Amino acid sequence: xxxxxxxxxxxxxxxxxxxxxxxxxxxxxxxxxxxxxxxxxxxxxxxxxxxxxxxxxxxxxxxxxxxxxxxxxxxxxxxxxxxxxxxxxxxxxxxxxxxxxxxxxxxxxxxxxxxxxxxxxxxxxxxxxxxxxxxxxxxxxxxxxxxxxxxxxxxxxxxxxxxxxxxxxxxxxxxxxxxxxxxxxxxxxxxxxxxxxxxxxxxxxxxxxxxxxxxxxxxxxxxxxxxxxxxxxxxxxxxxxxxxxxxxxxxxxxxxxxxxxxxxxxxxxxxxxxxxxxxxxxxxxxxxxxxxxxxxxxxxxxxxxxxxxxxxxxxxxxxxxxxxxxxxxxxxxxxxxxxxxxxxxxxxxxxxxxxxxxxxxxxxxxxxxxxxxxxxxxxxxxxxxxxxxxxxxxxxxxxxxxxxxxxxxxxxxxxxxxxxxxxxxxxxxxxxxxx
Numbered sequence: 004x005x006x007x008x009x010x011x012x013x014x015x016x017x018x019x020x021x022x023x024x025x026x027x028x029x030x031x032x033x034x035x036x037x038x039x040x041x042x043x044x045x046x047x048x049x050x051x052x053x054x055x056x057x058x059x060x061x062x063x064x065x066x067x068x069x070x071x072x073x074x075x076x077x078x079x080x081x082x083x084x085x086x087x088x089x090x091x092x093x094x095x096x097x098x099x100x101x102x103x104x105x106x107x108x109x110x111x112x113x114x115x116x117x118x119x120x121x122x123x124x125x126x127x128x129x130x131x132x133x134x135x136x137x138x139x140x141x142x143x144x145x146x147x148x149x150x151x152x153x154x155x156x157x158x159x160x161x162x163x164x165x166x167x168x169x170x171x172x173x174x175x176x177x178x179x180x181x182x183x184x185x186x187x188x189x190x191x192x193x194x195x196x197x198x199x200x201x202x203x204x205x206x207x208x209x210x211x212x213x214x215x216x217x218x219x220x221x222x223x224x225x226x227x228x229x230x231x232x233x234x235x236x237x238x239x240x241x242x243x244x245x246x247x248x249x250x251x252x253x254x255x256x257x258x259x260x261x262x263x264x265x266x267x268x269x270x271x272x273x274x275x276x277x278x279x280x281x282x283x284x285x286x287x288x289x290x291x292x293x294x295x296x297x298x299x300x301x302x303x304x305x306x307x308x309x310x311x312x313x314x315x316x317x318x319x320x321x322x323x324x325x326x327x328x329x330x331x332x333x334x335x336x337x338x339x340x341x342x343x344x345x346x347x348x349x350x351x352x353x354x355x356x357x358x359x360x361x362x363x364x365x366x367x368x369x370x371x372x373x374x375x376x377x378x379x380x381x382x383x384x385x386x387x388x389x390x391x392x393x394x395x396x397x398x399x400x401x402x403x404x405x406x407x408x409x410x411x412x413x414x415x416x417x418x419x420x421x422x423x424x425x426x427x428x429x430x431x432x433x434x435x436x437x438x
Contacts, residue, residue: 027343115144
């Protein structure tokens with residue numbers, strides 16, 4: 004299992020951190036079916052698979068961001084079996100899982116991120132399950148989730164005086180709706196695609212233009228008071244307003260527009276990573292690994308260092324990811340800056356070490372950054388091999404150019420299809436940024 008990705012070069016500490024991370028990505032999910040395929044279902048009855056493996060322990064709020072996309076590269080059999088397991092849970096309970104453990108649903112965390120996992124797989128051509136049934140399950144689950152989806156569907160946001168975590172839920176539901184729209188469009192379900200594309204814009208309904216933060220709104224439409232940008236509170240999930248300020252992975256340009264201009268967006272993104280405050284009030288233990296107001300120890304922040312790729316400053320992504328790789332992980336028993344969360348913290352490390360990251364699962368795009376190792380060999384699920392090379396990454400932080408089998412990569416991202424072709428992905432690095 005550990006030979007799925009082989010890295011060479013780097014010092015011993017970097018190798019220890021990388022292979023520890025790779026090991027951590029293999030601890031969950033849990034194989035839940037017995038040798039004969041039987042397993043104990045949510046209905047307290049014995050069920051049996053038809054030759055596939057049933058899984059549980061899906062920390063979906065955490066893992067949809069990077070851990071699940073990592074599996075689409077290296078283990079598509081696992082991806083198919085996980086989705087089959089989710090659909091079995093749907094058959095029994097009437098809803099796709101949110102955070103299942105053993106035979107039960109914990110109901111922990113927010114969103115309906117099974118939709119992200121399924122759409123990401125389908126759009127990548129991983130389809131060893133009933134896709135029509137899966138889409139129907141995603142649609143139904145988006146409308147019955149217990150954390151305010153009824154208000155969200157009718158009003159376009161979740162009232163903060165009715166439900167806790169209203170802002171975080173609204174933002175994450177909007178992303179999941181975008182994922183549903185993408186899959187529906189690919190399947191020719193154009194009516195569903197249009198409906199959910201519109202729902203995906205609901206994030207704007209909780210954006211306060213006067214503060215340029217996402218804020219809670221009451222049933223009367225007014226903003227919740229008081230607003231404390233450095234404090235965790237009832238409107239956010241394990242986060243301050245800063246940690247959800249940039250969570251619109253499916254529409255970064257639209258989000259930048261809400262700030263008034265790209266320059267204003269970049270200015271506030273810079274402040275995310277540099278602003279210190281003695282006013283921080285953190286009443287949850289999950290907010291750790293702070294760099295300014297960025298919190299690497301909890302998942303909502305994980306894509307944010309890569310957002311500079313979308314606004315014309317990719318060198319900032321390259322600086323920040325290198326700094327986070329070295330500052331937030333250590334080769335010690337307490338070497339991860341936050342909760343591992345079933346491999347998500349480690350999946351971030353693996354992707355960022357390789358030089359690409361799935362900012363928006365379902366887009367089939369991986370944003371680029373400078374690799375950490377001179378050479379890495381990824382054994383892809385389709386039997387091909389992707390070799391990532393870089394010239395002296397210990398000395399060089401910035402990307403001068405990228406090629407795939409000698410063909411220039413001209414965007415700040417690379418696609419899933421390109422990666423799965425295998426070959427050599429070469430990063431030519433330099434010591435100074437290319438402004």
